[in-house]
Amino acid sequence: MAKCPLCENTDLQATHFENILPVMECRSCGGSWLRANEYTLWLKSQKPGTFDESKAVEASERLPVVESNKAAICPDCGHFLRKYRVGSKLVFQLDRCNNCNGVWLDRNEWESLKLADLHDEINQIFTQPWQKRIQDEIAAGKLDMMYMKKFGEDDYKKVKEIRKWIWENANRSPLLAFLLDKDPYLD
Ligand SMILES: [Zn+2]
Numbered sequence: 001m002a003k004c005p006l007c008e009n010t011d012l013q014a015t016h017f018e019n020i021l022p023v024m025e026c027r028s029c030g031g032s033w034l035r036a037n038e039y040t041l042w043l044k045s046q047k048p049g050t051f052d053e054s055k056a057v058e059a060s061e062r063l064p065v066v067e068s069n070k071a072a073i074c075p076d077c078g079h080f081l082r083k084y085r086v087g088s089k090l091v092f093q094l095d096r097c098n099n100c101n102g103v104w105l106d107r108n109e110w111e112s113l114k115l116a117d118l119h120d121e122i123n124q125i126f127t128q129p130w131q132k133r134i135q136d137e138i139a140a141g142k143l144d145m146m147y148m149k150k151f152g153e154d155d156y157k158k159v160k161e162i163r164k165w166i167w168e169n170a171n172r173s174p175l176l177a178f179l180l181d182k183d184p185y186l187d
């Protein structure tokens with residue numbers, strides 16, 4: 001009998017997402033184990049939509065996800081599950097077994113993914129471009145905060161406008177030279 005990767009001694013029970021997608025549910029923590037073959041089969045009946053992270057953020061605020069920090073083990077093959085961020089603004093992560101490709105969803109994670117129209121594209125999350133995009137967004141967000149702190153809100157807004165205007169201007173190089181020159185009127 002497959003055990004819950006988080007509760008360990010609790011047996012997983014067979015149930016369904018959306019009435020047709022078979023999953024193994026833990027009645028103790030409310031998480032569900034989604035097997036790769038079942039998901040692939042179900043996907044064939046789906047039309048992928050467009051991912052909207054803000055909807056997932058909204059959903060996860062409404063349906064709180066309790067993220068576990070435990071080193072969880074795959075209920076099917078015993079490999080460690082790896083954590084994958086879903087988006088840069090989303091608080092929760094998905095746990096995945098990279099050996100059998102099964103995915104552990106904590107309570108409410110499926111619902112949040114569904115509201116973001118990502119439940120039918122879960123495999124995307126584990127790809128390198130998806131993870132890279134999240135890392136880039138997180139890094140950009142940190143720099144944005146840093147500039148904001150350094151310049152203050154008004155000056156930061158102003159300098160961003162000036163920056164945009166310069167970089168979109170055909171005279172970009174002379175404009176930058178003009179700005180950097182301590183006294184552009186001195187011959
Ligand atoms: Zn559990």
Ligand SMILES: [Zn+2]
Nearest residue numbers: 074077097100
């Ligand atoms: Zn596995």
